[in-house]
Amino acid sequence: MDTTPKKPIPQEAAPYEILAAGYDLVMSHVDYEEWAIYIHQVLMKHRPENVETVIELGCGTGLFAIELQPLADYTMAGIDKAPNMIRFAKERAEWEGIPVQFEVADFTDFKLDQCVDAMILLQDGLNYLLHTDAILRLFSCVYNGLKAGGLFVFDLSTPHNSINNAAYFDDEDEEGGFHYIRKSHYEPISRIHTTQFTLNFQQQTYYETHIQQAYTFEEIHQLIQQTPFMFLAAYHDTSLKPANSESERIHWVLQKPA
Ligand SMILES: C[S@@+](CC[C@H](N)C(=O)[O-])C[C@H]1O[C@@H](n2cnc3c(N)ncnc32)[C@H](O)[C@@H]1O
Incomplete structure (x- = not known):
């Protein structure tokens, strides 16, 4: 009889189902503190009078939200469609004592009970949408969930990246x-x-x-023009300079008309 322990057969898992447990390790090269300071600056630049309520879409394990919330005592929540990412995000918020609510939801199909001042989507969240109709659904959900004058800030990884x-x-x-x-x-x-x-x-x-789909500047710009959003800016990487045809990452800023 063969008593050698059998090696378990490798299993296919859904995106972030297992990776959630090691996501912070995979992202250890990213300076979330710096990124949060940058996004806070972008929010202040485009809506200095009032950003109190913020939702992070595709928030993952909460690495970004936990850094952003204390910068202005934002009333903050995060959503993500991967339940294990949200489980780790909740644990992190509780462990660090940072008041951010986290919930499982699809950012192309959600409705808020109360409109907010800003929504944020970072680190390739939009690139996970493989078809432009899904991006338009995302834009529509965000538009409906923002107060008049509210901001949508999201990043895009381009083919150059x-x-x-x-x-x-x-x-x-x-x-x-x-x-x-x-x-x-x-x-x-x-x-x-x-x-x-x-x-x-x-x-x-x-x-x-x-x-992921690497979209170009022009593709996203054209999609924005199909929405009622006002285009405020497209920034090169984490700067306040305009994006150019070589940008690897672009931070877009849209506004719901007041
Ligand atoms: C690269 S991770 C970024 C996570 C986080 N924003 C960060 O900066 O660490 C992309 C995240 O987007 C989430 N995501 C992708 N498509 C989504 C969708 N349709 N609705 C909600 N979350 C989604 C994934 O589950 C994953 O947590």
């Missing part, structure tokens, strides 16, 4: 019993950026496939 930084998208790391290997492939014709994670966690191997 996928092309110029290809080397950084393949890596491997381990911490606290969570190990990941990340391999990424960018298809320049379709501009589809596929990231394959192999995750080892709790004696089990999992695969997660994340598919």
